[in-house]
Amino acid sequence: MGVKGVHQGHGAIVPPIEQKLNDEMDIRKDKYLRGGEANLEALKDKKLKGQLAVREDLHLRTAQAAAKAEKYLLPSEEGYLEPEGLEKTWRIKQDAIAPAVDVLSARNQYDIVVPDLGPYRLDFTPSGRYMTVGGHKGHLAIVDMKQMSLIKEFQEHGAALRLRYLEQHRLLASINEYGQLHYQDVTDGRMIGSYRTGFGRTDVMQVNRHNALLSLGHSGGKVTMWSPTSSSAVIEMLCHRGPISAIAFHPTNRDLMATSGKEKKVKLWDMRNLQGPLQTLSGQAETLDFSQKGLLARGTGSFLQVLRDSSGNQKYEKYMTHPLVKGYQIEKVLFRPYEDVLCIGHSMGWSSILIPGSGNPNFDSWVANPFETRKQRREREVHSLLDKLPPETIMFDPTKIGTVKPPRKEKPTKEEKVAELEAAVEDAKDIVPKKKTKGRSKPSKMKKKKQELIAGAKRPFLEQKMKEDEQAARKKQKALEQVELPTSLQRFARKKAAT
Numbered sequence: 385m386g387v388k389g390v391h392q393g394h395g396a397i398v399p400p401i402e403q404k405l406n407d408e409m410d411i412r413k414d415k416y417l418r419g420g421e422a423n424l425e426a427l428k429d430k431k432l433k434g435q436l437a438v439r440e441d442l443h444l445r446t447a448q449a450a451a452k453a454e455k456y457l458l459p460s461e462e463g464y465l466e467p468e469g470l471e472k473t474w475r476i477k478q479d480a481i482a483p484a485v486d487v488l489s490a491r492n493q494y495d496i497v498v499p500d501l502g503p504y505r506l507d508f509t510p511s512g513r514y515m516t517v518g519g520h521k522g523h524l525a526i527v528d529m530k531q532m533s534l535i536k537e538f539q540e541h542g543a544a545l546r547l548r549y550l551e552q553h554r555l556l557a558s559i560n561e562y563g564q565l566h567y568q569d570v571t572d573g574r575m576i577g578s579y580r581t582g583f584g585r586t587d588v589m590q591v592n593r594h595n596a597l598l599s600l601g602h603s604g605g606k607v608t609m610w611s612p613t614s615s616s617a618v619i620e621m622l623c624h625r626g627p628i629s630a631i632a633f634h635p636t637n638r639d640l641m642a643t644s645g646k647e648k649k650v651k652l653w654d655m656r657n658l659q660g661p662l663q664t665l666s667g668q669a670e671t672l673d674f675s676q677k678g679l680l681a682r683g684t685g686s687f688l689q690v691l692r693d694s695s696g697n698q699k700y701e702k703y704m705t706h707p708l709v710k711g712y713q714i715e716k717v718l719f720r721p722y723e724d725v726l727c728i729g730h731s732m733g734w735s736s737i738l739i740p741g742s743g744n745p746n747f748d749s750w751v752a753n754p755f756e757t758r759k760q761r762r763e764r765e766v767h768s769l770l771d772k773l774p775p776e777t778i779m780f781d782p783t784k785i786g787t788v789k790p791p792r793k794e795k796p797t798k799e800e801k802v803a804e805l806e807a808a809v810e811d812a813k814d815i816v817p818k819k820k821t822k823g824r825s826k827p828s829k830m831k832k833k834k835q836e837l838i839a840g841a842k843r844p845f846l847e848q849k850m851k852e853d854e855q856a857a858r859k860k861q862k863a864l865e866q867v868e869l870p871t872s873l874q875r876f877a878r879k880k881a882a883t
Contacts, residue, residue: 412451464741474702481738492725496733503715504729511752512721546589550596553773557598561585567612577612590631594638596778601628612775621658632672644669662698675719675742683714722747805845812841
């Protein structure tokens with residue numbers, strides 16, 4: 385008996401088990417490759433071609449090393465609720481989950497009741513180690529989620545409706561009740577940008593982690609995306625027929641966005657194609673959030689629902705539900721990073737429940753370390769300051785960073801334009817009109833058709849010339865207006881119309 389294998393060039397035979405491992409490593413490697421392989425055959429510069437070939441080989445080996453590390457050093461996998469027979473996952477309650485988990489996980493089920501200072505909103509650090517809670521009446525608190533201890537709390541009053549922090553760029557973004565958007569650099573206190581959105585008051589603000597664009601939801605049903613280097617919205621899209629109530633971005637699928645509107649619809653969008661939503665779900669949602677593994681939580685009133693894309697086709701279905709105590713009004717839902725935990729901020733404080741399969745079971749200590757020491761935190765702060773990205777890197781498609789800008793198309797000279805016009809006229813003269821019956825091919829009519837063809841060939845060139853003349857006249861007029869006249873002649877200058 386022999387082992388049946390797979391031929392792999394030059395007569396080599398690869399056993400089926402090894403071939404399966406190679407295929408698995410190729411799939412893992414593709415996840416770490418940054419784009420496809422560059423085409424170096426078109427390059428004529430041998431030195432540049434050699435340097436880029438070395439870089440391509442380095443990127444390939446880096447991706448292979450990352451794939452091996454993921455396979456052997458990160459063996460843990462997420463686990464979801466698995467129903468049996470006719471059982472439904474969304475019928476399973478938190479009381480049934482608690483006895484089946486370990487002691488540390490069971491500690492994550494709790495309720496904090498602070499009825500006088502709510503409703504509360506929540507946020508986590510990237511590692512999930514610390515949580516910040518803020519009440520509408522100015523109560524702020526920082527909690528250590530590992531030790532379950534209060535680090536700091538104080539009472540604060542501010543004018544900003546929403547705040548968002550761009551960690552990679554060290555920018556603090558805020559929007560006030562008048563729709564004024566501010567970007568401030570927290571390292572030196574400089575104001576990077578201050579823009580009026582023009583859409584009025586908004587209390588829906590979210591950051592896209594992929595490109596760091598700031599997304600705002602407005603009362604007219606529009607979602608706008610902003611960059612600190614642009615005074616106008618980078619993208620403006622109509623998502624709902626009513627006011628926007630929540631926005632959420634998928635943490636790993638860079639093209640997936642979820643929005644909810646007051647007309648009781650939740651829509652999933654592909655950012656590569658904004659013509660229409662991928663999926664429309666019925667039901668109201670005052671708050672939305674994606675987990676690290678792609679679960680979508682939505683809450684309204686005192687009812688919470690978690691959706692899951694079980695098929696992998698971006699078609700979300702009901703996964704779990706959780707009703708709060710009657711009278712509690714949900715203000716914010718937020719998944720805790722690297723834990724199967726969902727935190728809920730409501731009118732009476734905040735609560736925490738278990739959602740199996742929501743968190744990433746493995747963490748990269750170079751990216752976010754939940755167990756970092758004080759010394760490691762100080763070193764991370766220094767490295768993050770040194771690696772701070774400039775505001776100019778915030779754009780809709782960050783893959784353009786590092787690419788070569790295409791050469792600007794040179795304008796044709798006057799002689800080239802005349803030659804192109806003459807060539808078009810000659811081509812029009814060479815066209816032989818189709819002969820028709822009933823007197824429609826008389827010499828006079830044939831001549832008229834020839835003239836129409838020639839005029840049609842000349843028309844684009846004449847329109848382009850008229851457009852260029854108008855632009856030149858406008859630039860000349862603008863230059864004359866900017867020239868400062870002597871004091872004795874300023875009273876004769878043409879006054880601008882009042883706006």
